[in-house]
Amino acid sequence: MIDDSLLTPALQGVHLSRSFGEGETKTTVLYDVSIELFSGQITLLMGPSGSGKSTLLAILSGLLHPDSGTVMALGHDLWAMSDLERERFRLRHCGFIFQGYNLFNALTARQQLEMVLRWGEGASAGEARRRAEEMLDLLGLAKKAHLRPTELSGGEKQRVAIGRALIKEPNFCFADEPTSALDWKAGQQVIELLRSAAHDRGATVLVVAHDARIIEHVDRVVHMEDGRLWQQEEHEAREPVLHTLKQAR
Amino acid sequence: MASYSLTTLWYERQRYVPGVLAVAFSALLIALQVGLLLGLFSITSIPIDHTKADVWMGAPEVSSVDLGRPIPEGRLARMAYLSEIKRCEIYLQGFAFWSKPNNGGSELCMVIGSHLSPDSLGKIKELTPEQCGLLAEEGTVIIDKSDEKKLGVEIEKKAEISGYPVRVVSTTHGLPSLAGPYVLCSIATARKCLPVWKDNTTTYVLGQCRNRQDAPKVVKQLNQYKDVLAFTQDEFSKRTRLHWLLRTKAGIALGYAAALGLLVGAVVTSQTLYAATVASLREYAVLRALGIPRWRIAFMVVSQSFWIGIIGIALALPAAYGLAWAVEYFIRVAIVALPWWLLSAAAAVTLAMALVSGLFALRSLRQIEPAMLLR
Ligand SMILES: Nc1ncnc2c1ncn2[C@@H]1O[C@H](COP(=O)(O)OP(=O)(O)O)[C@@H](O)[C@H]1O
Ligand SMILES: [Mg+2]
Numbered sequence: 268m269i270d271d272s273l274l275t276p277a278l279q280g281v282h283l284s285r286s287f288g289e290g291e292t293k294t295t296v297l298y299d300v301s302i303e304l305f306s307g308q309i310t311l312l313m314g315p316s317g318s319g320k321s322t323l324l325a326i327l328s329g330l331l332h333p334d335s336g337t338v339m340a341l342g343h344d345l346w347a348m349s350d351l352e353r354e355r356f357r358l359r360h361c362g363f364i365f366q367g368y369n370l371f372n373a374l375t376a377r378q379q380l381e382m383v384l385r386w387g388e389g390a391s392a393g394e395a396r397r398r399a400e401e402m403l404d405l406l407g408l409a410k411k412a413h414l415r416p417t418e419l420s421g422g423e424k425q426r427v428a429i430g431r432a433l434i435k436e437p438n439f440c441f442a443d444e445p446t447s448a449l450d451w452k453a454g455q456q457v458i459e460l461l462r463s464a465a466h467d468r469g470a471t472v473l474v475v476a477h478d479a480r481i482i483e484h485v486d487r488v489v490h491m492e493d494g495r496l497w498q499q500e501e502h503e504a505r506e507p508v509l510h511t512l513k514q515a516r
Numbered sequence: 517m518a519s520y521s522l523t524t525l526w527y528e529r530q531r532y533v534p535g536v537l538a539v540a541f542s543a544l545l546i547a548l549q550v551g552l553l554l555g556l557f558s559i560t561s562i563p564i565d566h567t568k569a570d571v572w573m574g575a576p577e578v579s580s581v582d583l584g585r586p587i588p589e590g591r592l593a594r595m596a597y598l599s600e601i602k603r604c605e606i607y608l609q610g611f612a613f614w615s616k617p618n619n620g621g622s623e624l625c626m627v628i629g630s631h632l633s634p635d636s637l638g639k640i641k642e643l644t645p646e647q648c649g650l651l652a653e654e655g656t657v658i659i660d661k662s663d664e665k666k667l668g669v670e671i672e673k674k675a676e677i678s679g680y681p682v683r684v685v686s687t688t689h690g691l692p693s694l695a696g697p698y699v700l701c702s703i704a705t706a707r708k709c710l711p712v713w714k715d716n717t718t719t720y721v722l723g724q725c726r727n728r729q730d731a732p733k734v735v736k737q738l739n740q741y742k743d744v745l746a747f748t749q750d751e752f753s754k755r756t757r758l759h760w761l762l763r764t765k766a767g768i769a770l771g772y773a774a775a776l777g778l779l780v781g782a783v784v785t786s787q788t789l790y791a792a793t794v795a796s797l798r799e800y801a802v803l804r805a806l807g808i809p810r811w812r813i814a815f816m817v818v819s820q821s822f823w824i825g826i827i828g829i830a831l832a833l834p835a836a837y838g839l840a841w842a843v844e845y846f847i848r849v850a851i852v853a854l855p856w857w858l859l860s861a862a863a864a865v866t867l868a869m870a871l872v873s874g875l876f877a878l879r880s881l882r883q884i885e886p887a888m889l890l891r
Contacts, residue, residue, distance in 0.1 A: 321890035330805060330886045358807025365889040369802045373527035374520065382520065386803070386812040415527070431802070443890050 276303035276339075277471040278439060280327050283336035285319075296322045297333070298494045306438070309465040309472040311481055314491035320475045321443050323491065327473065328361055328441045329353045341438060358387055362432030362470075364442040364461075368424040370416040376403060376427045377412040380434045387435060402430045406460065422453025429460050433470075440464055442474045451480065458484045521819040525827075528792070532824060535788030535873075539828025540835070542781030543866040547836040547859055548852060549770045549777075555853040556766070557757040559694045562640070563609060563628060564753045566691075569637040569722035570731040571595070571604075573738055573746040580759035581752065582626060582695055584609055584719035586712060591744055595723045598737060600730040605631050606718035607638035608706040611696060615676040616668030623667055624696040627677065629706020637722040640700060642688040650685040651702050661687040662847075663697035677709040692851065694760070778865070782873045785824060789877035793817055797883055805886035814878050821874025825867040832866070833859060 280302045286295040296319040304310055304327075312320050325331035327338055329345050338345040341360065345353060370379050380399035384390035390398070403412050406426045416424055425445060432440055442461060446454030458474070458481055465472040465486070474485065482488055490497055525532050558565070563581050564572065573595060575585035595604045608629035615622045630638030632648040639648065647658055657677075659667055669675050669684050676682065677699065691698055699709070707713060725731050731748040738746035747755065761767040793800070800813050836859070840852040 325887055325890050328805075330890070354807050354809065356807070357805065361805075361807065363802060363805045363886075363889075365802065367798060367889075369798045369889065371524070371796060371799050373524040378520070378523070383803070383806060383808070386808045387806065428802075432806070435806075 277306040277341060278304040278327060278473075279339040280323070281337050281339070283323070283326055283333045283338070285322055285326060285331070285334050296494050297326070299336075300494070300496055301336075302327070302489065302496060304471050304473055306471045307465055307469045308486045309462050309474060309484075310487045310489060311485040312473060312475045312489050312491060313477070313479075313482075318491045319494040320491050324441055324443055324473060324475055328363070328439065329357050358435075360438040362435065362437040362440040364425070364428050364432045364440070364445045366444040366447055368416065368421075368428050370424060370427060370431075372416055375413050375415055376408060376419065376423075376430075379427055380430050383431055383434055398434060399430075402434045403427075406430050420453070422449050422456060425449060425453070425457050426460065429457065429464075433464055433468075436468065438471060440470050440472045442472070442476075444475050444477070446476055446478060446481070451478070454478065454481070455484070521816055522823055524792075525820060525823050531792055531795070532788060532820075535785040535821075535824045535870075536828045536831070538781040538784035538788070539825050539866055539870050540831040542777045542869060543829050543832035543862050544835050544839075545777035546774045546865060547832065547854060547862040548839060549774050550858055550862070551836070551840060551852040551854045553761070553767060553770050554855070554858065555851045556694065557760050558853060559692050559851075560760045561753040561756040562691065562693075562698075564749055564756065566640045566642065567630075567638055567722070568641075568724065569607075570725045570728055570749055571601075571723035571734050571738070571746060572749065572752045573721040573723070573744050574719060576743060576745045578745055580756045580763075581609065582611070582756075583759075586714070586717035586719065587721075587744060589716045589718045592718070592721050594741065594744070595721050595734075595738065598723075598734055600725050600727065600734050602724045602726045603635075603637070604721055604723040605637055606703065607631075607720045607722050608703060608710060608713055609719045610710045610713060612678045612699075612709050614667055614697075614699065615679075617673055617675050620668040625667070625677065625699045626693060626696045627699045627701065627706050627709045629701050629703045629710070632702055637724055638720075640688075640691070640698075642691050643700060647686045647688075651700070651705070653685075654702065654704050655680075655682055655708070656685045656701065657682045657705065658686045658688060658700045659684055659697055660691040660693070661689050662692060667697055678711055680708040682709070778869050781866070782869050782876075785821065785870055785873035786876040789817060789821055789824070789874055790880045792820070793877060793880040794883065797880075798889060800881070800884045801886045801889050804884055805889065810881060810884075813881060813884070817877055817881070818871065818874040821870045821877065822867070824874075825870025828870065829863045829866055833863070836862075 283297055283300045285297040286293055288294055300323060314320050326333045333346060377399045380402055381395040384395040384398060403409055408426055411419060411423060445457050461472050461474060462484055464470045561581060575587050578584055589606055592604055592606060595601055610627055611624055612627050613622045614625040630636055632639055632651055634645060650656055664670055671684055671686060674681060674683050725734060735746045735748055738744060836854060840854050843852055
């Protein structure tokens with residue numbers, strides 16, 4: 268059985284361009300970039316610092332407006348929506364992880380997760396608690412649920428941040444350099460968690476990272492340099508198979 | 517929802533301390549200032565509030581109980597004639613110069629001369645029957661214990677009022693005065709001390725109604741004559757306090773001070789919340805990226821301001837009571853009045869101030885920008 272969603276890209280950026288500044292200080296960061304992301308896959312976006320990775324991720328995830336081009340997400344034109352519609356879209360479908368952990372100092376690991384459900388979906392206290400505990404269990408943090416960020420290690424904090432991104436079971440998960448502040452062991456754990464979000468939950472995961480060691484943990488690698496994508500490596504059997512299937516149709 | 521703001525408030529309490537203190541300070545300032553005002557000006561109407569008369573009748577221009585002018589004693593008949601009136605009597609009150617013994621200088625004092633029988637209308641309730649007995653002797657007076665030093669006398673010491681020799685026979689307790697110490701005596705003694713009130717004149721005619729509810733009706737009938745002005749006890753008491761409030765400008769001054777206190781409280785609270793929100797900007801930005809509506813975050817900030825207000829007020833009210841008690845303990849006069857309605861009003865005004873500060877702090881939310889997280 269081939270799921271239709273595996274054949275059409277869940278997220279598709281077409282001819283995306285973006286520049287910053289005006290007049291003489293104007294710098295173009297993205298030149299006509301097109302990219303497709305598939306559900307159930309984890310894609311790694313690599314490239315030197317300043318090459319435009321974060322900008323591309325922001326545009327694909329509905330945080331930053333492109334100058335031109337379109338983003339189709341689950342069949343919707345993301346940048347044709349109103350701000351409010353896009354906000355609702357992100358609420359229903361998008362999870363985010365950033366380099367800093369960005370956790371509230373005053374709240375426990377469990378509360379950081381509950382907050383998203385209570386404020387985002389209006390979930391009841393009981394339901395939010397149950398789901399937060401489930402998620403922390405999955406992240407290997409069951410025993411740390413009551414701890415605040417200052418009592419957690421960097422890797423643990425980033426896992427809480429992943430929990431916060433995944434707790435609403437989003438279709439998309441965007442991670443901008445989630446491992447840069449971590450040692451390799453903790454970074455590996457983080458990548459594994461993101462990978463299982465794609466493989467076990469069918470999420471579409473886009474990760475920006477530097478470390479080449481990550482490559483073997485992902486389904487697909489996209490390289491970026493000076494605002495252009497220049498290569499797409501597909502190093503697992505799944506992708507070619509999908510392409511063959513597509514052609515067969 | 518309240519739990520996140522309370523948890524944050526508690527966990528980062530050192531950050532919120534200035535806001536809480538500012539709220540407490542504002543609430544305390546308002547409660548104590550208005551309380552002081554109420555307390556002070558209730559002193560001015562003591563002769564009305566501590567006596568039994570339902571109706572006061574005086575000269576037409578009278579604006580405060582201490583500013584009575586002489587009226588003919590015969591006006592008593594006008595009141596006595598009314599069927600609603602059970603009994604009425606004359607009452608003398610006026611300023612006079614008190615000369616301290618041994619050429620110790622002089623003081624302005626307020627002489628009050630009234631009938632002294634147990635059912636007298638003008639007798640201040642602090643006077644005991646024994647003291648009334650002592651005052652029956654002409655030339656004897658009673659002052660308040662707290663005024664002994666000011667008047668330079670003690671019990672059994674002699675002084676002069678307007679050149680007339682008087683002897684202090686006893687003292688009352690808790691009869692504070694604002695314009696001049698009260699000197700209590702009989703009508704006969706008062707006539708000697710207050711030369712302006714010649715025989716056959718009085719300052720007020722006091723009346724007691726058969727039925728207290730008839731007082732307004734009696735007042736209305738008496739005021740048909742233009743050569744007197746009559747009030748119910750309550751009206752005259754309020755008129756006196758209002759007069760003092762306006763005459764001394766104290767009300768306006770204290771009003772400004774309270775407004776200033778509120779303003780300072782609002783600015784500090786607002787800045788505290790602003791700084792706290794800015795410190796969590798990146799966390800809020802993540803929530804915004806995750807699609808959580810802005811109003812949830814705004815609600816969080818405003819509910820923090822609510823709790824800051826509640827905690828500040830909770831600190832201020834016992835402090836207000838404590839200070840009022842301390843003042844009373846040290847100067848031995850209950851000068852600060854803190855009725856429940858004043859405390860509730862002070863609490864309500866300060867809470868509103870805290871909430872407005874919260875609303876002002878919302879401008880910090882404009883800085884929340886999810887794209888700022890992508891560096
Ligand atoms: N808001 C902005 N204003 C001006 N220049 C920006 C802004 N955001 C990014 N840039 C510039 O765009 C370029 C690409 O940035 P970014 O996408 O963050 O790169 P990367 O994530 O690959 O390091 C950089 O040169 C950066 O300075
Ligand atoms: Mg970047």
